[in-house]
Amino acid sequence: MPAGLKPDRPAAARRRRPGAAPYVLLAPSVAYLVVFFIVPLLQGLRLAFTGQDGQWGLSTVHGLLNDPGFWSSVWNTLIMLAIILPVQLVLALAMSLLVNAKLRGSGFWFYVYMLPLGISDLTSGIIWYSVFTQQGWLNSVLQDLGIIHQPFIWLSYQHQLLIIATIVVAEAWRSTSIIVIILVGGLQAIPREYSEAADVFYASPWQKLWHVTLPLLRPTLRTALILRTVLAFEVFATVIALAGSSLSVLATKANNAYTQYQEPHLAAAYGILIMLLSLVSTALFLVMLPVRTEQAS
């Protein structure tokens, strides 16, 4: 039975001390990351708290907060996340439920829904730019259908909300598979009995979804949301392709600071902010969707 639905175990069994076992199992991953990532990361972090002259201080943080476009990039990042996550969740749920419904050829549907998993955000930026650009696919189709008589500029800097919408579309297309693949795994783990029990009580499909499937999916949903959120913070190639200089998100700010303006201190400061936001959202998910772990003996 999935965690969360099991009848409570005796308190004593749950609170047995785990001993050294978990730490031993974790050690290789910690060691590996310390060597290959944490050490360079610390050097990067140091950049954020030293000024251009190499002295420790908050001058870079100061520079960050006063960077033109800083607040709007924070705002854009959060807005996009707030829109993309629900859209993707709904899409992914639809896809995974369809795959799980044992339709004819569910293997084929699954394969198709999985395909965007192989697409990087760079490729996605190229595809969707070619769709939304002024002389691109969307306008071509609309003009051929007679809906417009002149190309419409979807990516104009004057229509920031429209640009955000195109980014949402591009991201929803590209990275929903990540959620689908995790949800399908979770759905498969739900034993048939629950669904059959609900049928016994003449539950409608929506009731089954809301009261049976989704609660059972909670741990899977949590994983998918954490994964997707952290990845969302690092996506910038799509944003640069579609928005250019018109609007920024934190990831593009960090990247531009480093590659265009050769300001590693500022870039590191943006990087830390992104990390913090990532941390906060992970913590939020861990708290809002708690999952009772089955304690090993």
Next chain:
Amino acid sequence: MKARAFGKYAGAVILAVWVLFPMYLLTAGAFSTQNGVYQYPKSLWPDWSTGTMRFFWDSVGVPAALGRSVIVAAITVALSMLIGTPAGYAIARYRFRGRNPYQMSIVSTRAFPVVVLSIPLAVFFLQWGIYDTVWAVALMHTALVLPFVVLITSSVLAGIPVDLEEAAQVFGCGRPGAFWRVVLPLALPGLAAAASFAVLMSYNEVFAASILTIERPTLPALVLNALSASPDPYKFAAAWLLMIPTFVFIFIMRRYILGFGVERRG
């Protein structure tokens, strides 16, 4: 019932078209004549031509780079699954001090933009003498992929009831034996998902790969210039080339992820 079934099929088809259509557009762009790319209104059925693709293939060194990408991905998935699965098991099975902080930090460190770490990373690998090799890229990719492998495996393993392990232990298996014989087969679809994720993340990873290679780039590093700075026809050709091997890979992996052949529990 019939209406509901029809609705499901219709939904499945619509979603499939949504997924496939932009890929078709990329294909059309990659296999148009150069003039066709710049034409407006663009025609959904372009003047097909392999000229751009042939020029691209001949001039850039694609096969070797693809080979390197494959090797890097293989090393990455092996290392990351080897190191990450035990950690995932620990999170799934034990409640210990540092469990939440570990989960939170391991994942959020990944949010730091890798590009800022270019110089320290390059210096590190240069000093170790493995710069510009598949090993450097694979080791780096393992670090980048590990947090997600841990996250996914912990979620997968948490979904498998502890009773099964305990039952196996009752029947004489040691703890590792219980894991190997009972948990692993059930977790296989989820682990296959984690592994696929690792492979695809490594395959598509471009920034660390371009920092760490000059003469021996992976495919994304090789075509990065084409993807970002070349004329549109080459952008489409490069993106298409990058995309196709993943189709093959996902095709191979789909059975494992969907768990065909593994008996459904319940």
Next chain:
Amino acid sequence: MDGGSARDRDGKISRRGVLRLGAAAGAGAAAAGLLSACGSGGSTGGGGGGGGNLIFLSDQLSTTVETAAMRSKILSGFKSSGVSFTSFADTTQFVDQVIAQAKAGAGTLDLIGGLQGDFVALEAQIPLRDMSDVIGELKDRNFPQAYLDLAKIKGAYRFVPWITATYLMVANKKALAHLPSGADVNTLTYDQLLAWGQALKSATGQQLIGFPASPTGLIKRFFQGYAYPSFTGGLNTTFKSQAAVTMWQYFKQLWAVTNPQSPTYAMMDEPLLSGEVWVAWDHAVRLSNALQQQPDNFVVFPAPSGPKGLGYEPVLGGLAIPTTSKRVTQAKSLISYLAQQQTQATMLNAESWFPPVGASALPSSLAPGVSAEAKAIDATTGAPGALASQLPVGLGAQSATYDKAFVDAFTAIALNGAPIPATLAAEATTLQSVLQQAGAACWKPDPASTGVCQVG
């Protein structure tokens, strides 16, 4: 790890060893693709196709076509050894590679080709090899003194002048019909450009001027080298002057007839070819693709002139040998080869980069797109009232921060509608602190200063 066989007897990694490994693997990979790449162990070659190659890294010539031409038409003619050419479109990636190799004290690069600004940035972080010996050997190439002055950083020549370019404008021939009366496209003024854009808008309903305003676009050079000198006669010393305010007011009007998708344009040849833009300003090399693809559809002409003259800015690229290179003699001979007139002629025709010599030394037979550009460049430099901007020297690591002030001003004024005087005042403060930190004196078009350049 396969590092073992790359070690010499002292256990040190030798580049020869790694290259040998690469050569062995490369031969296998070339022969049988994927499978042999697996069989040859961890490191696989295939990039340069053989041991003993000189490794040449650049941040120019990075597009697919340019890199292919570099390898097949230019470097293939170098007979003394093979050359492995890699180019990163991203300047910072290039700079970082060079810095990392210098900091690690180990590296594979033999020759680096970058822009003057890149060398200025590099010199601020790592020691660059003194290239005076090579320049001495190439005396017969007659590098113009102006370029040699730019090559002198921290008291020595740090690169050999290699390639030059400038910024031009290109128009779709369809747009010529809407030129304001009396205007000649080869001697436009900025006011005429604006009128032209407005005429295009009323005739077609679309905004058809274009600027490369994306984060990787070069619109900052437009303000630094073109707009400021042409309107104010200066750059730093007139940054927030009344003439500057006039210039920005003018630009806002021009922006109103510019394609609002310009913030996504990195290179103007694409929008020109697709027809989204009919009149564009950009780096000559970033326009060349349009001229080569559809030579009959486009005209190329010099940038317009303003109240104070025709401000323009040259681009200078150079070659240098990293301090960690172990094949200095061969690298030097590669530099000599690249400086030869014959090679430079090929470079011009194949890559649209001009040699760093006077106009009279250009080869006679040029490809059509290139000869049109050459004419436009001549018209630029030869125009009465031509105001050449010097490239900034002495900004060191601050040069990109300096550029950012201009980009921020553009973003604030054109994209966000901020009030011009206040924006200029704010960015002027940033500029002054950048100049202060770098200790940079004024450069043309500003009059020379004795101390740090004062922003006015």
